[in-house]
Amino acid sequence: MAWEQRQPAAVSSDESLVAVARLVREFHDLTVGTALAGEHEVVCHNDLSPKNTVYRLVSGALRPVAFIDWDLAAPGARIHDVAHVCWQYLGLGPAVVDVGEAARRMRLIADSYELSERQRLVSTVLWWQDRCWRGIEAEADAGDGAMVRLRDAGVVREVQRAYQWVSDHQGALERALQ
Template sequence: MPESPLPGGFVNAVTRVGNTVRRPASTGTRFVADLLRLLEARGWGGAPRYLGVDDEGREVLSYLGGHVAWEPRQPAAVSSDESLATVARLVREFHDLTSGTPLAGDQEVVCHNDLSPRNTVYRRSRGELRPAAFIDWDLAAPGARIHDIAHVCWQYLDLGPSVADVEEAARRLRLIVDSYELSDRQHLVSTILWWQDRCWRGIESQADAGDAAMVRLRDAGAVSQVQTAWQWVSDHRGALERSVR
């Protein structure tokens, strides 16, 4: 069966084969397989199904049809209040399904750790695009609920210099945490800053170690972009923190 490359994969080469997706296996493949099987067993439709490994040693996942928001310019519905609230509720759903399971270990839940529009499948609901599923679970690991929600706030609101209205960003930050019903709000903004700092330092260290994908990211300006976003959040920390009190 012919293979066709899927767009948006900057780090991994991902291809579609019929109704399946093939992606390189990693050290986390076994954990991801167990996680996706758990979500399937619980009847949750917000993630692909794990189907095994092919003859080339690649993970085989079910293909999720819909609109993946990987390009910079997107339909307005992708970033609407309704879509933000839906993302938060979807995250709450899979967090709750993993809470107290062996996969979560001694942590609160299993976190996706790379939630963003480019890893979200949107489908039409009542005529509008709405988040329906998350893809690219290869960084999933035990963690705290706030870790994923902080990443959602950073990525789905594009917190950084591109934000034209700080108060509007703060309002939408509150919308996300209210929709998730996050209890630990005091540390939300500091966790966003932690993510941003961790991200650029991780790219730098892995690129220095010779990771080709991280070298490409650094060469594309990712480190300076994340550092600039960190500075913006730091500069507007007061307004963002007041919005979620």
């Protein structure tokens, strides 16, 4: 649910992950070849996560119907948003207790999106995580108050731990995508 810390279990169901991947694919496909995408593949949201997703009851179950918080949207590559979905919706990091299940769900997202370049998906998750913590550090060092608060709240360390977890399990995650 948009901006709720604790998400209902239905938000992370396989059915919701499939719907998220298809919704991302739909908005990406709408931007191919447009002036907004420029010379890039598509327009990327660049911050896809459950907190930026609107869910509605569909046949008695919560399903994603829209994305909010488009302030980071920019031209980019499809894989960037798909990798961000994997990181954020699966919570890839030390809290994951079943690597095989996380890998299966990563494959589910890639399959549902119909991602062709899946061999780069895990490395793109790592790219996002590295970019995230380094960006927070740089902006905090430059005096950005919001980034200082994030750093002080331990977000940099949290993202670094997530990066290490994905790096440690990269082989298993990549094998599931083959």
